[in-house]
Amino acid sequence: MRNILIIATKEVREGMRNRWVLATTLVLAALALTLTFLGSAPTGNVGASRLDVVIVSLSSLTIFLVPLIALLISHDAIVGEIERGTMLLLLGYPIGRGQIVLGKFLGHIAILCFATICGYGAAAIALALMGGATDVQSWLAFVSMTGSSVLLGAVFVAIGYFVSASAGERSTAGGIAIGLWLFFVLIYDMALLGGLVAAQGRSLPDGLLDLLLLANPTDAYRLLNLGSGGAAALSGMGGVAKNSILTGEVLLAALSVWTAAPLALATLLFSRRDI
């Protein structure tokens, strides 16, 4: 356990030196604040609270940005260190390979956590100052959105490690990471939508849509944040959520599995790898 913490601390320190922490925090804060100011302007008397509008726009932003940031941080973690030669030295020390992976994971999650909480926290403070939202339900949804954003980040950090442990070169890992990002964030949903349109309204077999939504962590995240409360009506995800047996717990569990499985695979591959 101590080894894991030592590695995690080093990752965080390195992230601060590399300005990764700063850059991520600033990007998230800037976009969150922009969405807050822009998004809360036109609501007027529509009935949706400002906070709900912000939740919808922020979680759509998260789906694009957080996986990208997570993959950028993580795809290099193992293969990059092997290529630069720092892994060779590290493995000569009394530390297990699993501890290295877990330590890095913890460090990277800490960085993401900090960036997300600061970035979205800034948006929350701005909203509170504007006095737009007092609804407790919506605030809870906001907090859960922030938390699940970190979880979504964890999923893609773990996927990034899996890529990093299996790729032979850094550039390959980078390419695969970009490909995975495109697949999960853009292509999958387009294909899903295309499929639904092609089915021409015929109903899908029971549970198939649920399964397809669980098979993509970004969809699970979307359903989790937009499937209930004020955001549901606003985003149109309420319709999907109503017909789905996927509760918040199931979605959270799916995201956890999406984190644990790639992480376990990455550790396994890394342990077997000749350095």
Next chain:
Amino acid sequence: MPSTVSVKGVSKRYGGKVDALRALSFTLDEGETVALVGHNGAGKTTLIKLLLGLIRPTSGEVRVLGEDPAKGDFAVRRALGYLPESVSFHMALTGRETLSFYARLKRVDIRCADELFERVGLAISAADRPIRTYSKGMRQRLGLAQALLGAPKVLFLDEPTSGLDPALRRNFYSLIDELRSGGTTILLSSHALGELEDRAGRVIIVNRGSQIADGTIDDLRRIASLPSRIRVRPISGETPGLLKEPGVRWTEAGDGSLEAEVAHSERLPLLHRLSNAASGIDTLTMMEPTLDDLYAHFLNSQEAA
């Protein structure tokens, strides 16, 4: 003396095709400094990785401090020091941060950092700068500092003097002498055969993954029975009659000196005769075969076999 490292019939084959190491066997004792000599790609680094337990042998048995290093016994790892070839660090961190990171992993008190920096000749002012700004020599010194953390019982140094200037090399070898007298086993691989000559008690030569010689430099000289070179400079331009001995072929070696190769067993009698006739001779130099010569000899004899 108790042995610290033992290698028995170890082979390593990569991907079922490439034989990186073939049937290596040797033991290293406490307080021994052993030079591992061979071309690039001869298997030196592979051997060190096996000893560290980073890779497993295809066959054979490796023991370091009584344990199989591939099992990753932390207690054993704590007693090892390792300097990889062309060592690299995380560029954004400072030297001190890097050293304390490794010290924590080895559970060594970080307060020894300053003393270590001084020992390897890294200025304290440099220790607080990011490694990005370091020269190759400074990185090498930091590498050495991390290898010395926690007073290791066994040290593996892969090309430790590459990138060090001559003064630092001397500094490095006096450090090695100090460690050896403290009982540390040191295995160092190098191309710089000349500087290993007086430093290493023993030499192991590997070529294409096979061990082709193992012994002290004197042992190797005896086995190789390479001729010594003798160089004589007569006082005046004329050649003393004595030098026209049968069985010795003298050749001109510039500046009026004469050189001849003498077999190991012949050299003392010849020296004796020459010194009896010392009147005609200005200087007399005797050159034993260097480690370079021995290395070339063993390589050639293996190629011929």
